[in-house]
Amino acid sequence: MKIFGIRPQDDDRILSGDVFKDDAPPGYSKVVGLLEILGSSSSISKDSGESNLSMLLEKRALLASQDSAGTSDISQVSKSKKKRQPIFVAAIAATVLFISALVSAANGSLPVGLQNSADHIMSALGIGVPNPPSTLTSPVIIASCQGYLTNGQIPDNVQLSQLQQLASNSGQSLDVFCSKQLGITSLANSKHFNQVSNPGATAPGQGSNPGSTAPGQGSNPGATAPGQGSNPGSTAPGQGSNPGATAPGQGSNPGSTAPGQGSNPGATAPGQGSNPGATAPGSGAK
Amino acid sequence: MALDQLDNFDEVLRSAKNGNDLAFSVIYRHYYQSLEKYAHFKSPRYVDEITGETWLGVVEGLSKFEGGEREFRSWLFTIARNKLVDILKKKRPELVEFSEKGEVTGEEGDGGDIVGEEIVTREQVKEVINFIRSSLNPDEAEVIILRVLMGFDGREVASLMGLREVNVRVLQHRGLHKLAQRVAKAPPGVFTNLTIT
Structure with missing residues (x-):
């Protein structure tokens, strides 16, 4: 028997159960019969799920009691997760800090004290790090x-x-x-x-x-x-720390005065050292 | 309003959410057979696991569920599809089985439903599901099963299966045509338990 296609709206009517076997398009009556069986309320299990229902009701009661006590498994799990979160974050932060310190030490960019400490520690481990930069x-x-x-x-x-x-x-x-x-x-x-x-x-x-x-x-x-x-x-x-120190060459030239003394601070003491007795220019005014 | 019937789904659902076990039982019994058939269609070996896990998901998520009857149906079958994926991940994927005749199904006629003048048995229901599954490709078969079992429209089926509505319409049209051809060509004795001829 040749089966012809049906209109799209007939698809919807058949699948919605609006078409009876006798009213079905040619060639589709058996299909409608199959779908009627499929859509029946007949169960394919013996007890129609009644044993499961009692178990589910017990589960509901358990969940309700746990919710009222505020100690449901779910909330306990989430609480323990919440407790673990700060530890986890702290561990990550510590790791990041440690790695940054290592990198900084390797670059020699740590503060002097820390860089020296890192230098000692790393050199003990056989790892060379740059000396601390001059500060x-x-x-x-x-x-x-x-x-x-x-x-x-x-x-x-x-x-x-x-x-x-x-x-x-x-x-x-x-x-x-x-x-x-x-x-x-x-x-x-x-x-x-x-x-x-x-x-x-x-x-x-x-x-x-x-x-x-x-x-x-x-x-x-x-x-x-x-x-x-x-x-x-x-x-x-x-x-x-030595207020009594003299200007260069003064030790061997007691008679000379310090350069620039007097009214001309910018002047120097010419001939100091090999010119005993000479006075610095401008010292005459003193 | 009596809660032993689904005259007003929203009212029953609200009561179930508030802890009324009778209301929950009404919803459960209303959808159990459809879900069970769907599970049988998807994986005959794991019907109990799929239905059990699905209803456990409903129990655990019902307090947070928002929506009416249509949303609940979609939610229920979405859970079932997801649970099926989880179950099949845990267990070895089964081969498609075209015949379930050797399966123990209980006494014939027990727990049947009257369709027209005939009593539909569990064996007949299984045979129809197996016939659809063996005659069509998986998407065509699922579209027809979902539409018939739950009364979903094309848009709802598309949403459930992650398809476009136009694709669903094509699939259902092809599926029905193929079924008609297969039934017409079926040799005598194929539908041993069915009285569709």
């Missing part, structure tokens, strides 16, 4: 240089290493670096300089060239000889 400020550099040139050493190893690094970065020895930092005339008064690096040397401009001025003197009050000028923070070595 020396100008006054500290000068003070350190003062100590180095005066005593020949710097008690603080960290400062020493930083100073050495700064010097090497500028392509100079520590002596030269420090002498430049302090001004050349300070070098002449440096005990360390006199005793070790260049004993008996005089500051440039002194000695055979009376007319010359020591670097930093004159127009640069910040680098004047000890006790002079108006910038105590940038004085020559020994000034802070």
Whole structure:
């Protein structure tokens, strides 16, 4: 038997149960009969699910009692999850912090104290990390240089290493670096300089060239000889703790006065050292 | 209003949500057979697991459910489809079975429903489901099963199956045509338990 297609609206009518077998389109009456059986309320199980129903009602009662007590399994699970959440977050934060610290240590970007500690710890583990970057400020550099040139050493190893690094970065020895930092005339008064690096040397401009001025003197009050000028923070070595220190060359020239004294602070003392008895220009007014 | 009938679904549903076991039983009994048949269509081996898990899902989620009868039907069958996927993930996927004649189904005629002048038995229902499943491709069969069992319209079936409504209409049209052809060509004795000839 040839089965012809039916109209779309007939599909809906058949599937909705609106078409009886006898009224079905040609060839579709048996299909309608099948669908009637399918849509019947006949169950395919023996007890029609009554045993399941009693179990479900017990479950409902259990859930209701747990809800009223506020201790349902679901809420307990969610509570325990809530308790675990801060621990989990803290663990993640600690891990991130630790990794950041490691990276910072590897980059050498930690604060000096921490970087030193990291250096010690990592070197103990056989891992090299950069030395802490120099954090020396100008006054500290000068003070350190003062100590180095005066005593020949710097008690603080960290400062020493930083100073050495700064010097090497500028392509100079520590002596030269420090002498430049302090001004050349300070070098002449440096005990360390006199005793070790260049004993008996005089500051440039002194000695055979009376007319010359020591670097930093004159127009640069910040680098004047000890006790002079108006910038105590940038004085020559020994000034802070050694008020009695004399200007370079003064020790062997008691009669001379400090350069720039008097009414002309910028003036220097020409011929100091090899010119005993000479007075600094402007000192006459004193 | 008496809660032993689904005259007003919304009222019964509200009572069930408020803890009325009688109201819940009415809903359960109203939809149990349809859900069971659908489960049998989807996977004859796991009918009990699918229906049990589905109704457990209803019990657990009923207090949060919002909507009326249409929404409840869709929700119920959505749960069933999801539970079926979960069950089949846990167990070995079964092969499609075209014959369930060897299955123990109880005494014939027991628990039947009268359709016209005939008494429909469990065996007949199973045979129809198996015939539809073996005659059509899975989507065509599911569209027809869902439409007949639950009275879903094309749009609801499309929503449940994740299809467009126009696709559902094509599937149902093809499905009905194929069924008519298969029934016409079926040799004598295929529908041993059916009186559709």
